[in-house]
Every structure is written in structure tokens, then in C-alpha cells.
Amino acid sequence: MRVTIAGAGAVGRSIAGELITNGHRVMLIERDIAAYEPASVEAAEWVLADACELSSLEEAGMQLCDVVVAATGDDKVNLVVSLLAKTEFAVRRVVARVNDPANEWLFTENWGVDVAVSTPRILAAMVEEAVSVGELVQLMTLRGGQAELVETTLAPDTPLAGRPIRELALPPEVALVTVLRANRVLVPGPDDTLRPGDELLFVTSAGMQPRIRSALRLPETVLPATE
Known part of the structure; x- marks a missing residue:
């Protein structure tokens, strides 16, 4: 997979290193000469350019990329990069960093x-997930919300203790994808039974949280991580 990362700061370089380790090809675009350090991620292709300029992206070959990551420290820049990647280059997957949670509502399709x-939101969700038992916690949004x-x-x-998963009245828009039990990661089957302490992970369409709470017989209190 070929990935372009706009922004070669600490975040961008870390992402690049992880992707390269996993066998992907990475191009880092950085406009600040002070942050342009090819030796820091030698296996990446480095481009000194403004990722908000269409001509620079064309010259860099963004049209050949499968994924674009807008990882600068400026939300305005990340939005422009995302829009250009999707509308001008038809990039299949665009991931954007949100620096200020107040701007999160803008980062949509x-x-x-x-x-x-959003790093602050994810960290807050991890705290909530660690201390909240019997509550529903939204960890992150996908597909622009x-x-x-x-x-x-x-x-x-x-x-629900001792009840099989097939008895959960989950709507079709909700998928129980994983059950974490002690040190085990379980792929849930309809006849698997639930136990106290089980951590359930769901992928769901937006707006389904009330129905999940009803199916799990949870209280009305909700701890949203991305609002």
C-alpha cells in the first residue's frame, strides 16, 4: 500500500515509521525546512513542498496513493489536504488528525x-473505558461520523450473565465484533455466553447507542467520547 503523510513532525514521522515497519511505502510531505529531516525516516520518500498546493501534490504523485494521512499540527491545513486528496485525486482512504476537539465537527465526508x-478525544475515551463499568463509551467515529x-x-x-449472545436483541446496524475476556480476545459466536467483566466492542451506525443500551440493559447515562 502506498501512503502519503502530510506533515513530518513527530506525529507524521511516527506514523511513517510504523507503516514502513508493516511493509508499506510512505511519502512524507513537509513544507517547513526546519522539520525536513529525511535521515529521521530514511526508508520514506521525502518531499519538500506545501501539501495545500495542488501543483505540488500532482508533482509528488498523490494520484498514485491508496491512503492519505493529514497529520500536521494545523487543523485548517489538514482539512484542505483531505479535501484535495478526495476531490482532486480520488484517494480511496483519507485519515485526518484533529488537533483541537472544538474543530472535530468539521472533519466529515x-x-x-x-x-x-482526535488524540484528546481518544485519550479521554481510554480513561473512561478504563474506569467505566456498566456504561457505554464511544471510542471513536468512522467514515466521517x-x-x-x-x-x-x-x-x-x-x-446478561450466563445468557448466550444470540439472545441480545441487537439491531442489524450493530455488530458485536469482539469480546475481551481476561487476557483473551474472543470472536463472538451466537452460542457463546456472556460473563461479568466481559468487554464488548461494537461497530455500529451512528445513532444506535440508545438501542445498544436497551439490548444490554444498561442505564441511561452515556459517556460519549467524540461529542
Whole structure:
């Protein structure tokens, strides 16, 4: 897979290193000469250019990329890069970094964003996930807010203890994808039974949280991580 990363700061370089380790081809675009350090990620292709300029992206070959990651420290730049990648180069997957949670509402498909990643929101969600038992926590949004990754840990007194997963009245728009039990990662089957302490991960269409809570018999309190 060929990936372009706009922004070669600490975040961009870290992403590039991980992707290269996993066997992907990476191009880093950086406009600030002070941050242009090819020796820091030698296996990446480096381009000194402004990722907000269409001509620079054309010359760099963004049209050949499978994924674009807008990872600069400026939300305005990340939005412009995302929009150009999707509308001008038809990039299949665009991931954008959100620096200020107040701007998160802008990072949608209207700006070409498939996945918005807000570090403050994710960290807050991880804190909530760690301390919240018997609550529904939204970990992140996908597809520009059209889908969500949500989690809950079954309380010790859950009424679902011992019940098979097939008895959960989940709507078709909700998929239980993983059950984390102690040190095990389980791919849930319809006849698997639930236990107190199980951590359930769901991928769901937006707006399904009330129906998930009803199916899991959870209280009305919700801990949203991305609002």
C-alpha cells in the first residue's frame, strides 16, 4: 500500500515509521525546512513542498496513493489536504488528525475525511473505558461520523450473565465484533455466553447507542467520547 503523510513532525514521522515497519511505502510531505529531516525516516520518500498546493501534490504523485494521512499540527491545513486528496485525486482512504476537539465537527465526508482521529478525544475515551463499568463509551467515529466504535464492560451484577449472545436483541446496524475476556480476545459466536467483566466492542451506525443500551440493559447515562 502506498501512503502519503502530510506533515513530518513527530506525529507524521511516527506514523511513517510504523507503516514502513508493516511493509508499506510512505511519502512524507513537509513544507517547513526546519522539520525536513529525511535521515529521521530514511526508508520514506521525502518531499519538500506545501501539501495545500495542488501543483505540488500532482508533482509528488498523490494520484498514485491508496491512503492519505493529514497529520500536521494545523487543523485548517489538514482539512484542505483531505479535501484535495478526495476531490482532486480520488484517494480511496483519507485519515485526518484533529488537533483541537472544538474543530472535530468539521472533519466529515464533506471535507473528504473518512476517519478523523482526535488524540484528546481518544485519550479521554481510554480513561473512561478504563474506569467505566456498566456504561457505554464511544471510542471513536468512522467514515466521517457515519459509523462508531463503542465499548462497554459488563458489570458484576449484569442481568446478561450466563445468557448466550444470540439472545441480545441487537439491531442489524450493530455488530458485536469482539469480546475481551481476561487476557483473551474472543470472536463472538451466537452460542457463546456472556460473563461479568466481559468487554464488548461494537461497530455500529451512528445513532444506535440508545438501542445498544436497551439490548444490554444498561442505564441511561452515556459517556460519549467524540461529542
